[in-house]
Every structure is written in structure tokens, then in C-alpha cells.
Amino acid sequence: MSRITLAHGNGGRFMRELVRDVFARRFGGSVIDDAVGLPPADGIVVVTADGFIVDPLEFPGGDIGSLAVHGTVNDLAVSGAVPRWMTLSFIIEEGFKIDRLDRIAASIARAAADCGVTIVAGDTKVVPNGQGGGLYIAASGIGMRPVDVALGMKAITVGDCLLVNGPVGDHGTAVLLARQAFGLRGDLRSDSASVLPFARAAVAIPGLRFMRDPTRGGIATVANEISQETGFRVLLDERTLPIREPVRGICDMLGYDPLYLACEGRVVAVVDPARAADLLVVWRGLPNGEGAAIIGRVEAGRPRVVLRTVLGGERLLDELEDDPLPRIC
Amino acid sequence: MSRITLAHGNGGRFMRELVRDVFARRFGGSVIDDAVGLPPADGIVVVTADGFIVDPLEFPGGDIGSLAVHGTVNDLAVSGAVPRWMTLSFIIEEGFKIDRLDRIAASIARAAADCGVTIVAGDTKVVPNGQGGGLYIAASGIGMRPVDVALGMKAITVGDCLLVNGPVGDHGTAVLLARQAFGLRGDLRSDSASVLPFARAAVAIPGLRFMRDPTRGGIATVANEISQETGFRVLLDERTLPIREPVRGICDMLGYDPLYLACEGRVVAVVDPARAADLLVVWRGLPNGEGAAIIGRVEAGRPRVVLRTVLGGERLLDELEDDPLPRIC
Numbered sequence: 001m002s003r004i005t006l007a008h009g010n011g012g013r014f015m016r017e018l019v020r021d022v023f024a025r026r027f028g029g030s031v032i033d034d035a036v037g038l039p040p041a042d043g044i045v046v047v048t049a050d051g052f053i054v055d056p057l058e059f060p061g062g063d064i065g066s067l068a069v070h071g072t073v074n075d076l077a078v079s080g081a082v083p084r085w086m087t088l089s090f091i092i093e094e095g096f097k098i099d100r101l102d103r104i105a106a107s108i109a110r111a112a113a114d115c116g117v118t119i120v121a122g123d124t125k126v127v128p129n130g131q132g133g134g135l136y137i138a139a140s141g142i143g144m145r146p147v148d149v150a151l152g153m154k155a156i157t158v159g160d161c162l163l164v165n166g167p168v169g170d171h172g173t174a175v176l177l178a179r180q181a182f183g184l185r186g187d188l189r190s191d192s193a194s195v196l197p198f199a200r201a202a203v204a205i206p207g208l209r210f211m212r213d214p215t216r217g218g219i220a221t222v223a224n225e226i227s228q229e230t231g232f233r234v235l236l237d238e239r240t241l242p243i244r245e246p247v248r249g250i251c252d253m254l255g256y257d258p259l260y261l262a263c264e265g266r267v268v269a270v271v272d273p274a275r276a277a278d279l280l281v282v283w284r285g286l287p288n289g290e291g292a293a294i295i296g297r298v299e300a301g302r303p304r305v306v307l308r309t310v311l312g313g314e315r316l317l318d319e320l321e322d323d324p325l326p327r328i329c
Numbered sequence: 330m331s332r333i334t335l336a337h338g339n340g341g342r343f344m345r346e347l348v349r350d351v352f353a354r355r356f357g358g359s360v361i362d363d364a365v366g367l368p369p370a371d372g373i374v375v376v377t378a379d380g381f382i383v384d385p386l387e388f389p390g391g392d393i394g395s396l397a398v399h400g401t402v403n404d405l406a407v408s409g410a411v412p413r414w415m416t417l418s419f420i421i422e423e424g425f426k427i428d429r430l431d432r433i434a435a436s437i438a439r440a441a442a443d444c445g446v447t448i449v450a451g452d453t454k455v456v457p458n459g460q461g462g463g464l465y466i467a468a469s470g471i472g473m474r475p476v477d478v479a480l481g482m483k484a485i486t487v488g489d490c491l492l493v494n495g496p497v498g499d500h501g502t503a504v505l506l507a508r509q510a511f512g513l514r515g516d517l518r519s520d521s522a523s524v525l526p527f528a529r530a531a532v533a534i535p536g537l538r539f540m541r542d543p544t545r546g547g548i549a550t551v552a553n554e555i556s557q558e559t560g561f562r563v564l565l566d567e568r569t570l571p572i573r574e575p576v577r578g579i580c581d582m583l584g585y586d587p588l589y590l591a592c593e594g595r596v597v598a599v600v601d602p603a604r605a606a607d608l609l610v611v612w613r614g615l616p617n618g619e620g621a622a623i624i625g626r627v628e629a630g631r632p633r634v635v636l637r638t639v640l641g642g643e644r645l646l647d648e649l650e651d652d653p654l655p656r657i658c
Binding site for chain 1: 335336339340342344345363364365366367373374377378380381382404408416417419423449451453454455457460461462468469470472474541542544545546547550648650654655656
């Protein structure tokens with residue numbers, strides 16, 4: 001049998017064989033159990049949940065499987081936790097090719113191993129043809145946070161600097177291009193990656209206030225969340241905000257603003273201005289960190305996000321309303 | 330706005346308002362965070378994952394929301410853990426009515442409160458019209474298991490008794506009827522419920538080997554799993570196996586076997602025969618436990634599942650192959 005049938009979701013023999021031949025083979029045996037005990041670990045247990053519906057399922061630089069791992073790992077990492085375990089729920093559309101599912105499972109296993117996380121539990125459901133988008137994955141992540149790490153927006157104050165660990169908008173643009181809906185092609189790749197090395201380095205810097213990964217809604221959305229939550233104005237500086245030339249060009253052509261496009265391997269850190277240069281140096285020294293930059297600061301004033309443009313003007317970066325970009329992550 | 334739009338999934342204002350007005354209002358504020366730290370707790374952390382795709386989303390005796398809570402709680406409970414926390418990922422189809430989503434969120438909140446679990450993290454994705462089945466929910470559950478509780482199929486031995494805490498097949502039959510695809514109606518309700526009181530009572534009985542909730546594939550599938558895993562023959566006794574009359578009647582009419590139909594509020598326990606009567610008495614004394622029964626035993630012999638019929642014959646209960654019943658849970 002080369003395609004998923006409804007019988008692969010019925011709890012019986014076909015499901016057992018699918019779990020054994022694909023998921024248990026790729027992730028290890030324990031994933032077939034309904035409930036799994038975790039080994040003891042020090043610190044505070046941190047939990048996260050994320051759904052993945054990206055279209056197309058495979059794109060330059062990643063696929064829905066590696067994206068699910070990176071997205072989950074990154075949510076934990078930016079909270080100051082060390083990602084340890086994941087659970088995965090697969091919602092598969094009838095007719096999906098089993099070798100494609102296996103390729104995605106292999107990608108999950110590779111990404112999880114790279115990030116040091118173990119897939120500990122899983123579930124498989126099959127929906128009838130026409131009631132799914134091929135494959136959706138819902139993940140939860142569990143990590144351990146040292147008791148002395150306490151990050152949060154409450155610690156942010158006027159003068160704090162914002163940093164990002166690399167160019168923004170690559171993932172959103174790469175997925176858009178992969179849809180080929182615009183007749184465009186490019187060699188742009190998604191930035192999908194673990195930000196754990198960057199998060200670990202940032203946690204080691206005294207004066208780190210807060211981190212977040214700018215996924216859906218991009219860097220402008222993270223800046224808006226910070227502004228709304230703290231009540232301060234956030235100023236972003238277009239002169240230092242790293243955007244790759246092809247991303248800028250494609251966005252100009254299609255009418256997208258890269259500041260609102262999803263990143264999947266980026267982290268924004270808010271840090272004491274006296275420590276911003278230290279963090280920048282550390283980040284730039286990490287693999288794939290050469291594009292890190294100080295991109296803005298927290299200021300007194302009405303809670304809003306303002307971009308200081310290259311020409312010295314100011315542009316309001318409003319909270320995202322329309323411009324949905326469905327199935328971008 | 331009365332229906333879900335793609336903008337409700339873009340990370341911006343509409344999504345924030347949906348999370349605030351529906352999920353955070355129903356589940357409490359912490360669900361809006363990306364990663365949540367859990368309070369310290371004694372024991373072994375136990376984790377489970379489950380997806381829910383039931384059609385119709387609302388049915389007599391429950392809905393996809395209460396089902397997601399009960400399914401998750403039950404996976405933890407039968408492992409001997411006390412369910413404590415849940416995460417929820419919503420995959421919503423564009424056009425879904427927001428008041429219906431809110432009704433389901435309210436049902437989740439009620440069920441979670443009844444079961445003593447807290448929704449600690451969540452995620453919302455929106456898929457374009459025609460790429461989803463209205464609403465899919467993926468849940469993960471986290472519970473704490475006392476260090477001295479160790480259940481597992483490895484402990485099962487010849488002579489052990491199988492018990493169930495009530496009639497089987499109600500959920501599957503009720504959902505089938507709710508589809509009205511057969512022009513049938515009945516007053517049958519899903520058995521969707523927490524089995525935690527039954528699991529707690531069973532854990533207190535010395536000689537308890539193993540528990541499992543007979544969801545997809547029903548009681549025959551649990552019996553097959555036990556048989557395959559232990560290498561023993563499992564005998565089920567039709568004379569004591571509790572099946573409600575309307576379930577039997579509808580299944581006869583439609584050609585389904587209630588032993589393969591999903592239950593969502595049932596637990597199968599395997600226990601030392603010397604303690605089976607004790608457990609039966611305890612279970613029958615619990616609310617909704619009056620239908621509990623000793624339904625079979627583990628025997629030496631080829632690993633297979635045999636039903637001893639009312640007339641004294643034997644019928645092989647094979648592993649489920651076809652008969653998919655899509656979107657039953």
C-alpha cells in the first residue's frame with residue numbers, strides 16, 4: 001500500500017503497521033505508547049503547543065517536519081528553557097503518499113536529534129479526502145528552565161535595546177516562492193532552524209530581559225506585542241534591520257512588507273543597553289550569526305511601533321490586520 | 330465578525346482578539362503565552378498526545394471539546410498518573426462560526442475543570458475553506474505519576490482477569506447516529522467522560538497489572554493489543570460483556586460489531602484474579618459504575634482473542650483491518 005487510507009486511522013492493523021514502520025522506526029519505540037513517563041530533570045518544567053499547516057509541505061530550506069521541530073524548540077528556547085521532549089499529532093488526509101510521510105518523519109527525526117529533543121508520544125488521525133490539506137502536524141514541547149532564569153516583558157524598561165540574530169523575512173518569502181503562484185523562482189531558502197545556541201548565549205548575558213521568535217506576523221508583530229504589553233514606544237531602525245536583497249526585491253514586487261513576514265530561525269532579544277554590544281559580539285561569533293544586529297530600542301512615549309527609515313523619516317508599523325498569508329507555518 | 334477568517338490565523342490583531350475573547354476568556358490568561366512554566370509537583374512527569382477530528386463536532390453526550398479533554402485525561406489516568414495540565418492546538422477552517430467555537434471552548438473549560446486539569450498553552454491556526462473539516466483539535470496532556478505506581482503489559486500473566494467499567498460501544502454508535510446518514514435516530518448518548526475515578530480506584534487495588542481506555546477499535550482492539558504484546562490468548566465472555574440493547578440493535582441493523590466501536594469513557598483493567606471481585610465491587614459503587622463487569626481472562630495458548638458466545642461457542646476476534654469509521658473521535 002503506497003497511500004494513506006482511512007483504515008490507517010482506525011486503531012487496527014494498518015495503523016499499527018504505519019506507526020511501527022514509519023513513526024516508531026524514525027522516532028524510536030516509545031512513541032507508540034499512549035502515555036510516557038519522563039526521566040527526572042532539574043528545574044522548572046516548561047510547556048508549549050504549536051500547530052503546523054505550512055503549504056507547500058516541502059520548501060527550500062525545510063519542510064513541515066523540521067519546521068515543527070524548530071518551531072517547538074524555539075518557543076521553549078526563547079523562554080530560557082532547554083528543550084528536551086516533544087509530542088506530535090499527525091492529521092493526515094486520505095490519499096497522502098506514505099513515502100512522503102516517511103520522508104517528513106525522517107526530517108523530524110534529524111531535526112530533533114540536532115536539537116537534542118526526543119519524540120516521546122504521538123498520535124495519528126486520518127481525515128477523508130477533501131477534509132485536510134495533505135498533512136497537518138500539532139506539536140507540544142517540554143523543556144527544563146533553570147530556576148534562576150526569569151525572563152519576561154515586565155522586566156523591559158525605557159532604553160533597552162532590541163537585537164535580532166539574522167536577516168528577517170526569509171521563511172515567509174521562501175514559502176511564497178515555493179508556491180510558484182507568482183511565476184517567480186529564486187534560490188532563497190527558509191531560515192527554519194533552532195535558535196537554541198542564540199538563546200543559550202543570550203541567557204548567559206546579564207541584563208537580558210526577554211526573548212521571542214518572530215514567526216507569524218514577523219518582526220513588526222513582536223515589536224507590537226512588546227509595545228502593547230509594556231506601554232512603551234518601540235523604535236526600529238531601518239538602517240540596521242537586516243533584510244536580504246532578494247527578500248526585499250520579491251516583497252517590493254509582490255507588495256509584501258518583509259517586517260511582517262514569518263521567520264522560523266530568528267530570535268529577538270531585549271537587553272540592557274549596557275550589554276547590547278556584548279550580546280551582539282557573542283551572537284555574531286556563532287554559526288549563522290554573522291547577520292545579527294541591534295535593530296532598535298524601547299523609548300518613552302505612546303505605545304506604538306515606529307520605523308526610522310533610511311532617509312530619516314518615521315513610519316508607523318501598525319498591528320497586522322489583513323494580509324493573512326495563509327498556511328505560512 | 331461572526332466567522333473565522335484567514336486573518337484570525339495571521340498572528341496579528343484578529344488572532345489576538347480571538348485568543349483574548351474566546352480562549353483566554355474560557356481557559357484563563359496563561360494560554361496566550363508561547364511557553365508556560367509549570368509549578369513543581371511530586372512524582373514522575375507523564376506525557377500524552379492525541380488528535381481529535383470527530384464528525385459531527387457536537388453529538389449527544391459531548392462534543393469535540395469535551396472529547397479532547399476526556400481523551401487526554403483518560404490516556405493519563407490509565408497510565409496511573411493524575412492528569413494536571415493540557416495544551417491545545419486548534420486547526421480551524423475558514424468560515425467556521427465564532428459562536429460555535431466559543432461554545433466548544435466553554436465545553437472544554439467545563440470538562441477541564443471537572444477533571445482538575447488546567448489548559449496551560451495553546452495555538453490557533455486557520456486553514457482555507459475546503460482544507461479542513463471545520464475544526465480539528467490536537468491536545469497534549471501532562472500528569473504526575475507516583476513513583477510507586479508501575480503498570481504495564483509486562484506484568485500480565487495467565488489467569489489474570491479483564492474488567493470494564495461499563496457498557497461498550499456507546500460513543501461510536503451515538504456518533505454514527507448523530508450523522509443521521511442512516512435515517513436513524515435514537516436517544517443514545519456518547520459515554521464520553523473522565524475515567525479518572527475508576528483508574529484511581531483500580532490503582533489502589535493490589536494486583537492491578539495494566540489499564541487501557543478502549544477508544545478507536547474498541548474493546549476487541551485492546552484485547553488484541555494485550556494478546557499480541559503478552560503472547561497469551563485472551564478470552565472475552567459474551568455473557569458478561571456489557572452492551573446496551575439499543576447499541577446492539579443499531580449495530581445489528583448497520584452491520585457493525587460493537588466490540589470494535591470506540592468508547593470514550595471506559596477503561597479496561599487487567600488484574601490478579603484474586604482481586605478481580607474486589608475491583609468489581611469498588612467500581613460498581615462509583616457513580617456511573619453500575620455497569621462494570623468482569624469480561625474475560627488471560628489464558629495460556631496461541632496469542633489471539635476469542636469471544637465465548639452466549640450459546641457456548643467460540644468466535645475469533647481478529648485485529649481490525651477495514652471498517653474504518655472515519656472521524657469517530
